[in-house]
Amino acid sequence: MQSLNDNKTTLSVMPSGSRCVITKINGHGSFRHRIMEMGFVKGEIVTVVKNAPLRDPIEYEVMGSHISLRRSEALQIEVSDISACESGATSFSTFTEEVQKNIKEKSNIINVALVGNPNCGKTSFFNFATGLHEKVGNYSGVTVNAKIGTFNYNGYTINMIDLPGTYSITEYSPEELYVRQYICEESPDIVLNVVDSSNLERNLFLTTQLIDMNVRIVMALNMYDEFQKSGSRLDYEYLGSMLGFNIVPTVAFKGVGINEVLDSIINTYEDRANTHKHIHINYGKDIEDEITRIKKSIVLNKEVTDKYSSRYLALKLLEDDKTTLEVFKGRDNYSDIVSVSERSRKHLREVHKEEPSEVITNAKYGFIRGALKETYVPPMSSKKNLSSKIDNILTNRWLGFPILFLFLYIMFQSTFSLGAIPQGWIERGVELLATWLLSVLPSGIVSDLLINGIIEGVGSVLVFLPNILILFLFISIMEDTGYMARAAFIMDKLMHKIGLHGKSFIPLLIGFGCSVPAIMATRILENKKNRIVTMLIIPLMSCSARLPVYILLVSAFFPKNQALILLGLYLVGILLAILIALIMKKFFYKSDSEQFVMELPPYRFPSFRNLMIHIWDRVAEYLKKISSVILIASVIIWVLGYFPRTSAATDAIDSQIALLEADAANADAVQMAKIESLQLQRSLVQKENSYIGKIGKVIEPVMAPLGFDWKMSVSLVTGFAAKEIVVSSMGILYKVEDAENITSLSKALQSEVYATGPRAGQKVFSPLVAMAFMLFVLLYVPCTATIITCGKEFGRKWAWIMSGYTFALAWIVAFLVFQVGSLLGLGL
Ligand code: GDP
Numbered sequence: 148m149q150s151l152n153d154n155k156t157t158l159s160v161m162p163s164g165s166r167c168v169i170t171k172i173n174g175h176g177s178f179r180h181r182i183m184e185m186g187f188v189k190g191e192i193v194t195v196v197k198n199a200p201l202r203d204p205i206e207y208e209v210m211g212s213h214i215s216l217r218r219s220e221a222l223q224i225e226v227s228d229i230s231a232c233e234s235g236a237t238s239f240s241t242f243t244e245e246v247q248k249n250i251k252e253k254s255n256i257i258n259v260a261l262v263g264n265p266n267c268g269k270t271s272f273f274n275f276a277t278g279l280h281e282k283v284g285n286y287s288g289v290t291v292n293a294k295i296g297t298f299n300y301n302g303y304t305i306n307m308i309d310l311p312g313t314y315s316i317t318e319y320s321p322e323e324l325y326v327r328q329y330i331c332e333e334s335p336d337i338v339l340n341v342v343d344s345s346n347l348e349r350n351l352f353l354t355t356q357l358i359d360m361n362v363r364i365v366m367a368l369n370m371y372d373e374f375q376k377s378g379s380r381l382d383y384e385y386l387g388s389m390l391g392f393n394i395v396p397t398v399a400f401k402g403v404g405i406n407e408v409l410d411s412i413i414n415t416y417e418d419r420a421n422t423h424k425h426i427h428i429n430y431g432k433d434i435e436d437e438i439t440r441i442k443k444s445i446v447l448n449k450e451v452t453d454k455y456s457s458r459y460l461a462l463k464l465l466e467d468d469k470t471t472l473e474v475f476k477g478r479d480n481y482s483d484i485v486s487v488s489e490r491s492r493k494h495l496r497e498v499h500k501e502e503p504s505e506v507i508t509n510a511k512y513g514f515i516r517g518a519l520k521e522t523y524v525p526p527m528s529s530k531k532n533l534s535s536k537i538d539n540i541l542t543n544r545w546l547g548f549p550i551l552f553l554f555l556y557i558m559f560q561s562t563f564s565l566g567a568i569p570q571g572w573i574e575r576g577v578e579l580l581a582t583w584l585l586s587v588l589p590s591g592i593v594s595d596l597l598i599n600g601i602i603e604g605v606g607s608v609l610v611f612l613p614n615i616l617i618l619f620l621f622i623s624i625m626e627d628t629g630y631m632a633r634a635a636f637i638m639d640k641l642m643h644k645i646g647l648h649g650k651s652f653i654p655l656l657i658g659f660g661c662s663v664p665a666i667m668a669t670r671i672l673e674n675k676k677n678r679i680v681t682m683l684i685i686p687l688m689s690c691s692a693r694l695p696v697y698i699l700l701v702s703a704f705f706p707k708n709q710a711l712i713l714l715g716l717y718l719v720g721i722l723l724a725i726l727i728a729l730i731m732k733k734f735f736y737k738s739d740s741e742q743f744v745m746e747l748p749p750y751r752f753p754s755f756r757n758l759m760i761h762i763w764d765r766v767a768e769y770l771k772k773i774s775s776v777i778l779i780a781s782v783i784i785w786v787l788g789y790f791p792r793t794s795a796a797t798d799a800i801d802s803q804i805a806l807l808e809a810d811a812a813n814a815d816a817v818q819m820a821k822i823e824s825l826q827l828q829r830s831l832v833q834k835e836n837s838y839i840g841k842i843g844k845v846i847e848p849v850m851a852p853l854g855f856d857w858k859m860s861v862s863l864v865t866g867f868a869a870k871e872i873v874v875s876s877m878g879i880l881y882k883v884e885d886a887e888n889i890t891s892l893s894k895a896l897q898s899e900v901y902a903t904g905p906r907a908g909q910k911v912f913s914p915l916v917a918m919a920f921m922l923f924v925l926l927y928v929p930c931t932a933t934i935i936t937c938g939k940e941f942g943r944k945w946a947w948i949m950s951g952y953t954f955a956l957a958w959i960v961a962f963l964v965f966q967v968g969s970l971l972g973l974g975l
């Protein structure tokens with residue numbers, strides 16, 4: 148292989164005691180970043196403290212501190228020996244001059260590799276730039292060969308290599324392998340990606356691979372003359388800002404734009420290019436998860452990851468790339484890497500019914516389509532494929548929003564109204580079971596635990612399974628068809644207004660299902676600030692676990708305007724989310740105008756099987772939740788409410804009852820009713836004096852200003868475990884074991900009165916209290932699973948912030964609603 152840097156001196160060969168100046172850091176982006184962060188920056192003087200052959204690591208002194216580097220790291224740092232100038236120098240100033248000259252000579256050499264599809268104009272560019280006159284033409288050489296030319300430009304020496312043309316960087320042809328070896332092994336300073344602008348989509352495919360490799364790129368948008376003639380337009384500056392490198396239009400065979408490209412190369416080399424950033428192409432959750440998994444095994448081999456980007460290696464292993472596997476041969480955990488990547492591939496094959504490499508390719512095209520959709524206007528006459536025809540309607544400027552909102556309307560409408568039917572069946576089933584158990588079991592602690600604890604607690608949550616299924620069915624359909632990406636696309640402008648990105652729409656929408664996957668879905672956002680703001684407002688997207696609470700209270704207290712009230716609740720959440728995002732934008736994350744590509748994957752008909760798998764996942768998760776957290780919580784709440792059985796207050800009532808019962812002479816209907824009402828009162832008093840009652844009484848003062856009694860307060864506390872448990876708790880707490888017939892929970896709520904205290908005898912619930920309560924449930928601290936996920940993804944600090952602010956928000960909103968409502972006389 149021809150090389151651009153045959154006579155380079157690297158830090159790894161410098162002997163102990165010698166001094167040198169860093170002239171260049173080679174390697175992929177994240178490697179360079181890490182090395183520079185340690186203080187190994189161009190122009191810095193390094194003293195070699197200890198370097199023995201075959202010894203790893205080597206010890207250096209740089210910027211006044213001692214740092215060890217692996218030999219493989221030091222190999223990537225080019226230096227210039229200054230021991231000679233130091234001994235020869237007569238004064239300090241001549242010494243610095245010598246050093247300066249030395250650095251300049253060495254570090255002003257830029258190695259540029261030309262990479263691009265065949266016939267995109269690489270050789271034409273090469274010839275114009277170098278002044279050589281290589282044969283130009285349409286040929287595809289049998290022997291792989293590359294030409295090197297050297298020339299001076301603006302004080303820099305540019306070594307340019309004209310690599311063979313390839314459509315991609317895989318391992319299917321010797322040319323491809325050559326280009327790939329070259330980029331990885333020789334690590335050119337800049338890869339000049341020449342693209343044929345009249346064939347952007349295909350040409351950009353190679354670019355996505357360069358992005359994966361994390362190399363510094365400059366793009367020459369060649370054949371720009373033909374491109375313009377065809378009537379197409381491209382906002383290449385915007386495209387460049389999204390992709391993270393400079394794009395310069397050129398007409399290579401006429402020499403147009405060559406100097407601009409060279410300027411761009413120098414700026415990028417000197418890290419002065421304003422567009423420069425490293426982006427990750429998002430391959431979708433499944434692939435990304437596997438990348439993370441494989442990376443864990445890869446990063447144990449530091450010598451390898453010093454040379455190759457670990458993300459790139461993981462991707463290649465997912466593509467079953469043999470050449471990449473070779474890289475790891477002989478390493479300690481080689482067999483582990485083989486088995487991990489095999490498992491990942493197998494898993495992906497099962498999920499996607501496609502080779503992982505195809506999934507990756509599709510994702511790349513989705514990325515390209517998304518990038519071009521925002522920047523490229525094709526010529527009028529160009530023929531379009533089906534996907535872009537559909538896109539023309541679904542992402543149309545006028546039709547896009549109505550279609551999206553219609554879809555969302557249908558989604559929520561079905562969740563509630565369609566879900567109500569099977570919900571009724573389950574409800575009746577649970578009731579029948581409870582009535583039957585009541586009739587067969589002898590009354591006592593066991594039947595109480597079963598009926599009032601477990602069945603009430605679990606049953607009240609189980610009934611909402613259909614609603615949740617329907618909601619997730621819609622979300623899955625959106626994801627599987629590719630419509631979700633379009634939704635993000637059309638929401639982009641609006642989301643920017645609140646400082647977010649169109650892609651934030653996806654996690655937010657998923658948040659209506661469940662906050663946990665939603666928080667994980669924020670990974671698709673490249674920008675950390677966007678991720679944080681999105682994560683913070685996800686809990687305000689009313690998740691499906693809160694639905695049971697709303698449905699219960701809305702049907703009990705707002706029978707006339709059910710749908711309207713529900714919609715209102717969701718809207719309140721959304722409005723507050725917007726408000727919070729705006730506040731964050733204004734005060735915390737002021738300037739944020741970074742541009743990102745929105746992937747547009749091809750439309751697909753969702754496979755029935757896939758949908759079923761997704762939905763079954765949800766059902767299984769829900770059932771698991773019911774049979775674990777919710778079951779346990781129900782039992783605990785029941786136990787806390789069942790004991791202690793007696794207290795001074797219950798004893799007093801007991802003796803009253805005993806007196807009445809002893810009075811056999813007057814045993815008429817009036818007396819029976821008296822006894823019955825005393826018994827009812829006894830069970831109320833018992834619950835109030837039970838452990839849970841005591842807990843509730845402690846919290847009650849905090850919640851009383853919101854109009855909540857101790858039972859509501861306790862229910863809210865239990866809701867930390869999972870929001871559905873609020874309903875379970877209410878079921879257990881409000882339904883008293885008074886009569887043989889089971890009344891529905893909503894009836895129990897309607898007739899609940901305060902047993903003691905200043906409001907004794909008054910109704911606990913009014914529509915106003917119910918509204919304040921629903922708002923509180925909507926806003927207050929998300930469930931434990933969400934908080935844990937947040938902590939895992941963003942760190943403990945953010946988990947605290949999320950919990951703290953949601954609680955404060957919930958309290959304030961509920962307080963305002965209840966107090967203002969009461970003042971206006973809406974309290975009853
Ligand atoms: P390579 O295969 O990438 O090295 O491409 P070449 O440099 O061999 O060019 C392929 C063909 O495209 C040649 O016929 C060039 O004359 C022509 N060509 C190169 N650059 C341009 C350009 O900017 N505009 C037009 N119209 N033709 C170009």
Ligand code: MG
Nearest residue numbers: 269270271284
């Ligand atoms: Mg050529």
